[in-house]
Amino acid sequence: MSPPTLSTLGTDGLQSALAGEGVRLRVGPYRYAIRSPEPIVARGLALLYADFPLAPRDGFADFHVSFAPAGLRQRLRGQLDFMLDEHRPFGSVPRAQAYAFLEWGLNWCLSVTMNEYLKLHAAVVAKDGVALILPGLPGAGKSTLCAALALRGWRVLSDEHALIPPGRREVVPVYRPVSLKNDSIDIIRERGASALLGPLSRDTHKGSVAHLKADGHPDSHRPEPIAARFMVFPEYRAGAPLALRPKGRAESFLFAAHHSFNYSLMGEVGFEAMCHFVDGLDCFDLSYSALDAALERLDELVREVA
Amino acid sequence: MVLLVDLLRAPERAARLSPAEWDVVIPQARQSHLLASLAARLWAAGVSGQVPAEVARHLGSAVVLQRKQCQGLAHELDHLRPALAEAGEPVLLLKGAAYITAGLPPAAGRLMSDIDILVHTSALPAVERVLAGHGWSAGKIDPYNERYYRQWMHEIPPLGHRQRRSTLDVHHTILPPTSTGQIDAAALWRQAVEASPGVMVLGPEDMVLHSAAHLFHEGEFGHGLRDLLDLDGLLRHFAGLEGPQFYARLLARAHSMGLERPLYYACLHAARVLETPLPAELIAALRPTGLAALKGPFMDFLFRRAFTPGHSSCRLPLTGFALFCLYVRSHYLRMPLRLLLPHLLRKACMDLRAGAGTGATDRKVAKEAG
Numbered sequence: 001m002s003p004p005t006l007s008t009l010g011t012d013g014l015q016s017a018l019a020g021e022g023v024r025l026r027v028g029p030y031r032y033a034i035r036s037p038e039p040i041v042a043r044g045l046a047l048l049y050a051d052f053p054l055a056p057r058d059g060f061a062d063f064h065v066s067f068a069p070a071g072l073r074q075r076l077r078g079q080l081d082f083m084l085d086e087h088r089p090f091g092s093v094p095r096a097q098a099y100a101f102l103e104w105g106l107n108w109c110l111s112v113t114m115n116e117y118l119k120l121h122a123a124v125v126a127k128d129g130v131a132l133i134l135p136g137l138p139g140a141g142k143s144t145l146c147a148a149l150a151l152r153g154w155r156v157l158s159d160e161h162a163l164i165p166p167g168r169r170e171v172v173p174v175y176r177p178v179s180l181k182n183d184s185i186d187i188i189r190e191r192g193a194s195a196l197l198g199p200l201s202r203d204t205h206k207g208s209v210a211h212l213k214a215d216g217h218p219d220s221h222r223p224e225p226i227a228a229r230f231m232v233f234p235e236y237r238a239g240a241p242l243a244l245r246p247k248g249r250a251e252s253f254l255f256a257a258h259h260s261f262n263y264s265l266m267g268e269v270g271f272e273a274m275c276h277f278v279d280g281l282d283c284f285d286l287s288y289s290a291l292d293a294a295l296e297r298l299d300e301l302v303r304e305v306a
Numbered sequence: 307m308v309l310l311v312d313l314l315r316a317p318e319r320a321a322r323l324s325p326a327e328w329d330v331v332i333p334q335a336r337q338s339h340l341l342a343s344l345a346a347r348l349w350a351a352g353v354s355g356q357v358p359a360e361v362a363r364h365l366g367s368a369v370v371l372q373r374k375q376c377q378g379l380a381h382e383l384d385h386l387r388p389a390l391a392e393a394g395e396p397v398l399l400l401k402g403a404a405y406i407t408a409g410l411p412p413a414a415g416r417l418m419s420d421i422d423i424l425v426h427t428s429a430l431p432a433v434e435r436v437l438a439g440h441g442w443s444a445g446k447i448d449p450y451n452e453r454y455y456r457q458w459m460h461e462i463p464p465l466g467h468r469q470r471r472s473t474l475d476v477h478h479t480i481l482p483p484t485s486t487g488q489i490d491a492a493a494l495w496r497q498a499v500e501a502s503p504g505v506m507v508l509g510p511e512d513m514v515l516h517s518a519a520h521l522f523h524e525g526e527f528g529h530g531l532r533d534l535l536d537l538d539g540l541l542r543h544f545a546g547l548e549g550p551q552f553y554a555r556l557l558a559r560a561h562s563m564g565l566e567r568p569l570y571y572a573c574l575h576a577a578r579v580l581e582t583p584l585p586a587e588l589i590a591a592l593r594p595t596g597l598a599a600l601k602g603p604f605m606d607f608l609f610r611r612a613f614t615p616g617h618s619s620c621r622l623p624l625t626g627f628a629l630f631c632l633y634v635r636s637h638y639l640r641m642p643l644r645l646l647l648p649h650l651l652r653k654a655c656m657d658l659r660a661g662a663g664t665g666a667t668d669r670k671v672a673k674e675a676g
Contacts, residue, residue, distance in 0.1 A: 060325040060360055064333055085333035086617055113336075115367035265374045 007050040015042040022064075024055040028163070028174030029223060030114075032106065033061035037068055038080065040199050044099045048177040048198045048213045053221055063109040067102050084109055100201035100209035103179060107160050110174070111261045117163040117172060118273040119261040124157035124171050124228075125149050128306045131171050131226040132298065133162050133281070134234055135256050138206075141236035141288075144184040148291055149298065150214035151191055157226065159214075161261070166273035169280035170225035177211035185210045187291065229305060231256065231283040232298070242293045244301065245285045252283035308620045310334040313344060314535065315581055317351035328361045334615040338531045339417050341368035346415030372417055379403055382421060382472050387504045389440040390425070393432035398424040398498055398506040400477060400516060401536075408501040411539035416532075420464065420473035424508075427478040427491065434462065437476075441468040450652065458482055458640065480516045481523060482640045488564045510544045510552065511559040518572035519565055523639050527612040527629060531579075534613055537572050538580040545583075553588045566592050571609065579613050608632055 006025065009017060017023045022035040023045070033055075034045070055061065063084060070081035070088060079092035082105040089108070093101045111119070122135035123146040136142035146159045156175055163172040177198060180188055185208060188195055196213040215221065231252055232244075253274060257263045263270045284301075288294035309331045313319055323331065335341045345365035348354045357365065386397050399407055402418030425433045442465040444452075455463045461477040479491045497509030508516060517540060521533040544552045560569045570592035576582040577589070594602070611628035614620055622628075637646050 058326050060329045060332075060358065062360070062364070085336050087337050113367060114363065115370035116363040262370075266370060267374060267377065269370075 003053040003055075005050065006045065006052050006054060008054070011042075011046055014046055015039070018042050018045070021057070022066075024057055024059075024061055025049060026053045026055045026221070026223075027106075027176060028158075029172055030062040030110065030174070031055040031060070032109070033064045034106075035064075035066040035068070036102070038095075038098055040095075040098050041067060041102060044102070044198045044211070047196060048211055050213075051215050051221065063106075063113075065105065065109065067098070067105070097201045097204045099199040099211075100179075100204050100206075103177070103209075103211060106176065110161060115262050115266060117165055118263065118266060118270055118277070120162040120164065120256050120263075121160070121259040121261060122162040122256070123159045123178075124162045124173075126155045126157060126226050127153075127299070127302045129226065130230070130302050130305060131157065131228045132302070133171065133228055133231040133256075135162075135231065135259050136234055137259070139236075141184075141234050143178055143180055144187060144236070144291070145234050145294065145298075147178045147180060147184070147188045147195075147212045147214060148191060148295055150178065150212065150216065151188070151195060152295055152299075153217065155217035155219055156214045162228075164228075164273060164277050165225065166266075166269050167276060168225065169228055169277055171228050172225045173220075173223065175215055175220050178214045180210055180212055182207040188212055228277065228281060230301065231278070231281045232286050232301075233284070234294070235285065235287045236289065237287055238289055240287045240289045242290065242297060243285075243287050244297050245287075247283040247285045249278050249281070249283060252281070253278045308334065308614055310338065310340065310344070310615055310620075311531070311579060314340070314347060317347045318353055320348050320351075320353045321356040325358065328358065330617070330619045332361060332364050334617045334619065336364075336368075337617055338615045339529050340415075340532055340535070341365060342372040342415035342417055343532070343535060344415070345369050350414070368417070369415065372415055375418060376406055378472065379406055379418075379421065382470070383407070383505060385440065385470075386421075386423070386474075389436050390423075390433065391504075392436040392439075393425075393429055395425050395429050395433055396504060396506050398495075398508070399501070400424055400480070400508065401520065404501070404507040404513065405536065405539075407505055408507045411543045412536040416536075420475050422461075422475040422477060424477045424480070424491075424494070426495070430462070430476075430478055433476065437465060437474070441470075442466070442474055443468065448656070450656075454649070458645070480512075481519050490563065493562075510540075510548070511556045514540050514544065514556060514572075515560060515563060515565050515569060518568040522568035522571045524636050526636075527632060528616075530612045531615060534572075534576055534579055538576045538582045541573075541576060541582050541584065550585065553585055557588065557591055560592070567594065570594065571605070575609050575613060608635075 006014065006023065014023065018035060018041060019037040022033045024031055024033045066083045067080055069075040069079060070092065074081055074092045078095045080095060080098050081088050081092050082090055082101060120133065120135055122133050123142045125132050125134065125146055134142045134145060143159050146156055150156045156178060157171060157173040158175060159178040161174055163174055165172060185197065189197060198211040200208060200210045202208050233247060233255065257274055263274060286294060309327055313331060335344045341364060345368060348357060354362070383397060390397055400422040402416050403421045405416055406413040444463040445466055447463050452463060455461070460479045460482045461475055465474045465476065479489050480494065481489050494508060494512050497512055498506045499509055501507045507513065514537065517533065517537050521530065560566045573584050573589055573592060577584050608628045608631055611622050611625045612632055614622055616625065637650060
């Protein structure tokens with residue numbers, strides 16, 4: 001029997017749990033315990049996390065997160081503070097940026113603490129059991145691509161962290177809503193009524209940010225690792241023709257390692273894990289300007305091996 | 307009872323902890339910067355196999371970070387040694403870097419944020435010059451802070467390396483010159499020992515005294531419990547190695563440096579919190595007498611709070627007040643009141659101004675959270 005999801009709490013139940021002892025969610029291999037009295041947090045979670053499995057209240061949670069004014073000063077200024085284990089890693093943020101900041105905070109917990117997996121800064125998507133890693137510089141379009149693929153029926157394993165168990169050619173799913181910035185928000189919104197977007201945060205350091213609920217695929221919350229097959233480096237350039245070009249493994253290795261959260265921290269283990277992982281992948285550069293053409297090309301890529 | 311402290315004292319208890327108890331221990335340990343130290347103790351006690359996998363991965367992840375720090379330290383020393391040699395100085399490591407390089411017990415799982423070194427006061431200008439030539443610089447520092455360091459402190463503003471991003475704290479003595487102790491830096495150098503080729507550490511008594519003085523004078527109790535664990539490890543180790551002689555020498559050294567008080571607090575609280583075995587005569591010889599003894603209960607009230615992890619599961623009432631008192635005390639020990647009051651006012655104003663903008667935070671998150 002599958003565990004109850006967040007939606008079973010109901011709107012009032014969610015709000016009071018968040019304001020009280022917290023809501024515990026299973027996110028891939030991890031459990032987050034989240035507390036916040038902010039209505040916007042309850043609204044965002046109710047919409048974007050409705051289908052997340054709840055974790056037992058009396059068990060172990062990996063990350064104890066709270067998001068509320070730390071003191072009187074923050075309360076008076078209308079600011080909020082993100083805390084992990086009751087410790088405040090950042091300064092206060094204005095309430096208008098609250099929801100985006102919470103999502104960044106949840107990413108940050110994983111980015112800076114866990115080292116049992118090699119963590120690449122990449123989106124991971126899958127179709128027909130074939131996983132595709134999309135590493136990318138900010139602005140390369142990995143999140144837009146990831147969101148559009150989700151709306152097309154692909155499974156999203158993560159839009160931020162590719163978790164690789166050392167010695168395996170697999171990725172561990174750690175799905176959370178997909179973060180969209182600025183123009184991407186409208187591009188995705190226009191792609192259909194099925195696109196559910198969370199609270200919009202304006203004027204963040206990355207401009208406007210909103211999150212897409214991207215767990216429509218029935219396997220979205222399954223915890224089993226999936227075999228990785230491709231690594232595709234997207235690059236959005238206005239006016240560029242569609243091109244999917246094979247990329248050398250050595251070059252792909254260097255690029256992905258450079259954009260890893262813990263490659264150098266893991267030392268030799270990280271190096272071995274990365275070698276083994278990249279050795280089993282076909283790597284490509286994808287340059288595109290028309291989103292639909294790019295999506296079709298990726299569909300085709302997966303069809304060729306399926 | 308603090309679960310983390312329980313486990314540090316009796317790691318074999320790990321086998322009987324429930325998931326709900328681990329749910330409290332891991333945040334306590336993370337917040338006290340002791341995840342990797344806890345891992346090392348569980349490992350040494352042979353109970354790491356009985357830790358649930360979901361918990362073990364947090365411990366293991368901290369161990370990965372700690373190993374990387376040790377590697378980084380060794381690498382940094384390869385750069386520091388030749389650099390300081392140009393100024394005619396050896397590398398004398400303090401605190402975490404010293405324990406790790408000398409392979410002392412606190413090294414097991416010890417996380418550190420920067421490298422602390424001691425140099426001769428007379429060599430300071432030359433040291434700063436060669437370090438600058440090798441890529442170390444203080445970066446942008448407020449002129450008021452700079453003057454504060456130069457005039458009142460026992461160290462210069464922290465130096466960062468341009469490429470390697472490591473941080474170096476250069477000390478010329480172990481306590482601020484204006485503070486109550488009478489540190490004879492030349493005597494520290496005479497007792498220093500070589501830990502590895504070209505790298506020195508303080509002699510055993512001085513190492514303990516520095517650890518105690520640092521903890522009980524500086525008012526940085528964010529890692530209070532970790533620093534107390536250092537003291538516990540050092541005291542057990544040196545007493546085990548040298549026998550009761552060690553305590554006699556430690557006492558004599560504390561007298562000659564005017565550091566009886568921090569040593570007293572160190573012994574008292576290490577024994578209370580971590581059950582460090584210490585002879586009753588040592589504590590009796592250090593116990594303050596006369597008027598100073600009257601402060602005892604109040605100091606006890608403060609330090610009890612400082613050595614409890616700042617987590618709601620174990621936080622004692624009035625912890626905020628106690629930490630504030632210790633902060634003020636650390637400054638009071640460092641400077642006479644006529645200097646201290648203007649300084650604290652100035653710092654409060656600077657904090658208020660800094661709190662007004664959140665730009666720096668945003669950039670930090672942007673970098674780390676992608």
